[in-house]
Amino acid sequence: MQIINFISIIAMPMIILLIVIYGVGEKNKVFDTFLEGAREGIKTTISILPTLIGLFVAIGALRSSGVLDLIINIAGPVLNIINFPSELMPLAVLRPISGSGSIAVATDIMKNCGVDSLIGKIASTIMGSTETTLYTIAVYTSCVKIKKTRYVLVASLAADIAGIVVSTVTCRILS
Amino acid sequence: MLNIVWPIFIIISFSFAIFSGNLENLNNSIFESTKEAVNLSISLLGTLCLWSGIMEIASKTTLTEKLTKLLKPILKFLFPNLKNPKIHKEISMNMIANILGLGNAATPLGLKAMDSMQKENKKKDTLSDSMMMFIVVNTASIQIIPTTVIAIRNSLGSTSPTSIIFPTWVATIIAAIFGIFVAKILIKFTKGDKS
Numbered sequence A: 001m002q003i004i005n006f007i008s009i010i011a012m013p014m015i016i017l018l019i020v021i022y023g024v025g026e027k028n029k030v031f032d033t034f035l036e037g038a039r040e041g042i043k044t045t046i047s048i049l050p051t052l053i054g055l056f057v058a059i060g061a062l063r064s065s066g067v068l069d070l071i072i073n074i075a076g077p078v079l080n081i082i083n084f085p086s087e088l089m090p091l092a093v094l095r096p097i098s099g100s101g102s103i104a105v106a107t108d109i110m111k112n113c114g115v116d117s118l119i120g121k122i123a124s125t126i127m128g129s130t131e132t133t134l135y136t137i138a139v140y141t142s143c144v145k146i147k148k149t150r151y152v153l154v155a156s157l158a159a160d161i162a163g164i165v166v167s168t169v170t171c172r173i174l175s
Numbered sequence B: 001m002l003n004i005v006w007p008i009f010i011i012i013s014f015s016f017a018i019f020s021g022n023l024e025n026l027n028n029s030i031f032e033s034t035k036e037a038v039n040l041s042i043s044l045l046g047t048l049c050l051w052s053g054i055m056e057i058a059s060k061t062t063l064t065e066k067l068t069k070l071l072k073p074i075l076k077f078l079f080p081n082l083k084n085p086k087i088h089k090e091i092s093m094n095m096i097a098n099i100l101g102l103g104n105a106a107t108p109l110g111l112k113a114m115d116s117m118q119k120e121n122k123k124k125d126t127l128s129d130s131m132m133m134f135i136v137v138n139t140a141s142i143q144i145i146p147t148t149v150i151a152i153r154n155s156l157g158s159t160s161p162t163s164i165i166f167p168t169w170v171a172t173i174i175a176a177i178f179g180i181f182v183a184k185i186l187i188k189f190t191k192g193d194k195s
Helices: A002-025 A030-064 A067-081 A086-094 A099-113 A118-129 A133-142 A152-174 B002-020 B023-059 B063-078 B085-099 B103-120 B129-139 B147-155 B161-189
Strands: none
Touching: A002 A030, A002 B023, A002 B063, A002 B147, A030 A067, A030 A133, A030 B002, A030 B023, A030 B103, A067 A086, A067 B002, A086 A099, A086 A118, A099 A118, A099 B147, A118 A152, A118 B147, A118 B161, A133 A152, A133 B002, A133 B103, A133 B129, A152 B129, A152 B161, B002 B023, B023 B063, B023 B085, B023 B103, B063 B085, B063 B129, B085 B103, B085 B129, B103 B129, B129 B161, B147 B161
């Protein structure tokens, strides 16, 4: 635990330090270069804001209207057949579409079922091994104004489902 | 994609709320969501600017070239159509940032790589093969230490917050391989732009 803590604390400072030392060592105008890049950061943030607003309103509506609960209620028994714990159903549905929403749901599951219980561990593993797919696709495609995304959603969701299934199986085997 | 997904989300949830009388919740969530998006953007503004600046410094050193060389076999397998060394560099930096768990550093680099790939893309409104694969790799979330979850587990008083690291590695690697495999197959059977 201590080593892991140390690695995760030191990762960011070490990388910044290494890059700045490299830059200075190779005689670059480090601060001017930094400003150039940082200015790009402003553009990036502003260009993704409309995407975020549109996406968040739609996903917020999905949750607050009760549609998501309905989906969970319908899909729950189906997933029970394949032995997928029903407590994890809300997380599995929410994970690809909402980052903050899935963190809230995962925290809730860990609190209710116990952090170190099997369900709590599976919830943690799902959170660690998957990404907010819809958000990533939306941000990455809208920044270059792409409208036709072909099958990227299918492939990414396939990866998410694999991640959720393997998380469940691995935690079961290890416990 | 969002031209289809977004209206579906809106139509289904708004009409469901009207029929089930859940309108107050819906109204609140509409305002809350816009606020949440703006708040996220404001907090992103700082970290994205910082990391864009730091990574700009990195891109002008030989450090990135060394990392790119290290990842060359993976890049060749994932993006057989990409020849431009500048894009290789941007993709490697994005992957390294992802692996180290620096999501905020990975995003500006990833968007830069998308920008460069778009310049070589022949159909400007459609994802090229390489862009599709790149997004799939980014949604797979390969990281050494899942810091956010460990922090949550720690705050909930877990006796071993880091015990999920190993299962996370297994799950994330298998998920990534599966996603890449599906993407490769879909690319092969759909005629895309070869850039």
